[in-house]
Amino acid sequence: MLVDFELIKRAQNRDSAAFNEVVLAYRKRILGTITRLIARTEDVEDVAQEVFLRLYFSLDQLRTPEVFEPWLYRLTVNAAFDYLRKQRRRQEFRMSDLSEQQVLMADAMAGGKVEHEEQLKKKMRESVDSLLGAVSEADRILLMLKEVEGLSLKELEKVYKVNENALKVRLFRARQRVLKAFGAAGKKGGPG
Amino acid sequence: MSMRGNEDEKLDALFRAYRDACPDPEASANFMPTLWARIDSRQAFLFSFRHMANAFVTAAVALSIALGVYMSIPRSTPGSNSETYIEALADANPLETPDIVGSVHLDLNAR
Numbered sequence: 001m002l003v004d005f006e007l008i009k010r011a012q013n014r015d016s017a018a019f020n021e022v023v024l025a026y027r028k029r030i031l032g033t034i035t036r037l038i039a040r041t042e043d044v045e046d047v048a049q050e051v052f053l054r055l056y057f058s059l060d061q062l063r064t065p066e067v068f069e070p071w072l073y074r075l076t077v078n079a080a081f082d083y084l085r086k087q088r089r090r091q092e093f094r095m096s097d098l099s100e101q102q103v104l105m106a107d108a109m110a111g112g113k114v115e116h117e118e119q120l121k122k123k124m125r126e127s128v129d130s131l132l133g134a135v136s137e138a139d140r141i142l143l144m145l146k147e148v149e150g151l152s153l154k155e156l157e158k159v160y161k162v163n164e165n166a167l168k169v170r171l172f173r174a175r176q177r178v179l180k181a182f183g184a185a186g187k188k189g190g191p192g
Numbered sequence: 193m194s195m196r197g198n199e200d201e202k203l204d205a206l207f208r209a210y211r212d213a214c215p216d217p218e219a220s221a222n223f224m225p226t227l228w229a230r231i232d233s234r235q236a237f238l239f240s241f242r243h244m245a246n247a248f249v250t251a252a253v254a255l256s257i258a259l260g261v262y263m264s265i266p267r268s269t270p271g272s273n274s275e276t277y278i279e280a281l282a283d284a285n286p287l288e289t290p291d292i293v294g295s296v297h298l299d300l301n302a303r
Binding site for chain 1: 203207215220231
């Protein structure tokens with residue numbers, strides 16, 4: 001836990017200063033998770049604000065501060081889902097914007113080595129995003145939380161409110177699909 | 193002995209590298225002001241919505257009471273007939289009326 005239970009209890013009682021502290025403590029982590037879940041840097045802050053907005057208005061429903069973190073993850077996953085659903089409806093997958101922004105970011109960085117590293121990271125992000133395209137949006141988010149965010153099965157159980165076995169099955173199937181895509185990409189790319 | 197294959201390990205390494213390639217970004221300077229502005233705006237909306245909902249419930253309760261009172265008042269319009277249907281029928285066809293109580297004549301010798 002990044003904050004103590006007392007602070008969460010104070011925030012539950014509509015203490016603005018306490019809520020501010022909670023947001024400041026979790027802001028960076030939530031921004032990072034959303035960045036990896038929605039893969040659109042320009043909307044990350046907007047989605048993160050939506051998460052904390054939902055947190056503010058539903059904090060009084062939290063029964064025990066011990067489950068605060070899984071609960072915050074649940075709000076994050078739901079907000080990311082809502083965002084992705086809205087994006088799909090709009091059919092606005094402007095991949096060119098994303099790469100343009102990354103090019104601008106890379107340009108702003110000084111030194112050829114940094115630029116090279118940034119290019120490698122970009123390539124890495126693109127290849128993982130492409131691999132995760134082999135599974136559904138829901139499974140992609142589940143895999144991200146498990147494999148990239150490092151949430152344990154116990155934590156995921158609290159986030160998704162389903163039993164561990166069901167999660168294991170879902171994760172196994174999703175992983176198998178990604179592995180299949182990974183194998184296919186490896187064959188296409190050739191050895192090395 | 194690990195049951196995981198070579199591909200599994202490669203995928204794990206790829207996920208780890210992905211995590212490193214996507215560090216947690218810093219929030220912009222106006223993250224908190226924008227968040228509080230959104231909270232205030234949502235709160236104002238919820239307040240007006242609650243206000244409207246309360247007004248609607250009060251109006252609905254008042255209307256129900258008024259309707260209840262109206263329905264419970266016995267209404268007797270002047271000139272209306274308070275007789276029951278049977279009484280009205282008996283009045284219209286008194287017992288001494290021949291076409292109702294007259295005897296039936298059956299002529300058996302007609303053949």
